[in-house]
Amino acid sequence: MPPAFTSRPRLKAPAGTCDTAMHFYNNRYPSAPTALFTPPNAWVDDYLRMREWIGIERTIVVQPTVYGFDNRCTLEAVAALGKRARAIVVVDETVSDAELERLTAAGARGVRFQMFPGGVLSWEVIETVAARIQPFGWHIQLQLDGRLLPEREALIRRLPGTLVIDHTGKFIEPVAVDDPAFRILLDLVGNGRTWVKLAAPYETSKVGRPLYDDVGALAKALVKAAPDRMLWASNWPHPSPTLRVPPIDEAELLDLLLDWAPDDTTRRKILSDNPAKLYGF
Numbered sequence: 001m002p003p004a005f006t007s008r009p010r011l012k013a014p015a016g017t018c019d020t021a022m023h024f025y026n027n028r029y030p031s032a033p034t035a036l037f038t039p040p041n042a043w044v045d046d047y048l049r050m051r052e053w054i055g056i057e058r059t060i061v062v063q064p065t066v067y068g069f070d071n072r073c074t075l076e077a078v079a080a081l082g083k084r085a086r087a088i089v090v091v092d093e094t095v096s097d098a099e100l101e102r103l104t105a106a107g108a109r110g111v112r113f114q115m116f117p118g119g120v121l122s123w124e125v126i127e128t129v130a131a132r133i134q135p136f137g138w139h140i141q142l143q144l145d146g147r148l149l150p151e152r153e154a155l156i157r158r159l160p161g162t163l164v165i166d167h168t169g170k171f172i173e174p175v176a177v178d179d180p181a182f183r184i185l186l187d188l189v190g191n192g193r194t195w196v197k198l199a200a201p202y203e204t205s206k207v208g209r210p211l212y213d214d215v216g217a218l219a220k221a222l223v224k225a226a227p228d229r230m231l232w233a234s235n236w237p238h239p240s241p242t243l244r245v246p247p248i249d250e251a252e253l254l255d256l257l258l259d260w261a262p263d264d265t266t267r268r269k270i271l272s273d274n275p276a277k278l279y280g281f
Contacts (some may be wrong), residue, residue: 006249006251006252007249007251008053008054008251009054009055009251009252009254009255010255010258011254011255011257011258011267012055013054013055013056013057013254013271014264014267014268014271014272015057015272016057016058016271016272016273016276016281017055017056017057017058017271017272018056018057018058018059018060018231018232018271018272018275018276018279018281019051019056019058019059019060019232019233019234019236020060020197020199020231020232020233020275020278020279021060021062021088021166021197021199021233021234021235022047022059022060022061022062022233022234022235022236022237023039023042023061023062023063023064023074023235023236023237023239024042024043024044024047024061024064024073024074024077025038025039025040025041025042025043025064025066025073025237025239026041026043026073026076027041028073029067029070029072029073030070031066031067032065032066032067032068032069032070032120033068034065034068034118034119034120035065035066035067035068035118036065036117036118036241037066037241038066039064039066039237039239039240042236042237043077044077044080044081046237047059047236047237048081050234050236050250053250053251054234054250054251054254055254056234057084058084058085058275058276058279058281059081059084059085059086060085060086060087060088060109060233060275060279061074061077061078061081061085061086061087061088062074062087062088062112062141063087063088063089063090063112064239065114065118065119065120066118066239068090068120069090069091069092069120071087071089071090071091071103071108074087074089075087075089075103075106075107075108078106078107079106079107084281085107086107086108086109086279086280086281087103087106087107087108087109088108088109088110088111088112088141089103089108089110089111089112090111090112090120090121091103091111091129092121092125092129093125093128093129093132095132097135100132100133100136100138101136104136104137104138108138109137109138109139109278109279109280110133110138110139110140110141110164111129111133111138111139111140111141112141112143113126113129113140113141113142113143113144114143115142115143115144115145115148116143116144116145119143123152123155126140126142126155126159127155127158127159130159130160130161131160133161134160134161137280138161139161139162139163139164139278140159140161140162140163140164141164141166142156142163142164142165142166143165143166143167143170144165144170145170145171145172146169146170146171146172146175146181146182146185147171147172147173147175147181148181149169149181149182149184149185150180150181150184153184156188157188161193162193162194162195162278163188163193163194163195164194164195164196164197164231164278165185165188165194165195165196165197166197166199167197167199167200167203167204167235168196168197168198168199168200168201168215168218168219168222169182169185169196169218169222170200170203170204171204171215171218172204173204173206174204174205174206174214174215174217174218175218176217177217177218177221182218182221185222186221186222186225189222189225189226189229190225190226192229194226194229195229195230195231195274195278196222196226196229196230196231197231197232197233198219198222198223198230198231198232198233198256198257198260198270199231199232199233199234199235199253200233200235200238201215201216201219201253201256202238202244202248203235209252210252211256211259212256216256216259216260219256219260220259220260223260223261223262223266223270227261227266227269227270228269228274229274230261230269230270230274231270231274231275231278232254232257232270232271234250234253234254235248235253236250257270257271
């Protein structure tokens, strides 16, 4: 799946820039029965061309829903990328300490909870899994419809350790910054152990390119509230059951930080310093 390059980003990525969420797909690995669709192959060589094009040096490979609990594709790709990569995997509450040790050595640093159709882990096990992974220095990566934060707030606050929330909260219908659900997210990032990935605005925005202003308003509020716990991600290769027209431009996604983050110092935190701290680079 070759990248569709158009132009270089205007933002010059600082040293150590990290793409904190992307996925690999390879038809050598079978799709899980829970998979909603199977994306075309998107493998290491294609990603590395994109990474070089926009100036990314480090990568967090996130286990895609298509493979369920089978982390082999993700771990193979992390091994190919080497020391500049880490993994977010999927394991359940029955995982052994030996398996967690093996996965840690292979670069794993967290467990993905995808609360949309296709995900394989449920709310019922999130506390148990969070407790199991604490001795290994891992965190929970959570993707949910941000509009559900009020009903899940108590559970989320009980989770031990670090929490990373995907896709700027992924409010399926983007809300205003004074919406009660978004205020909960702002309060969570103020607790010192909740991080947010500023990513994939095209999945939820109703106004669209170039700045995705409805999602952008939320991103700006989050950056202002907790610049030390914001992260950026490409979400390459932008999995979708339908063809995206026009194709997603990763340089354009990087350049969103010119609008969302006010200065070079803040952008360096988001792109380099913050992920280095969270993922142990």
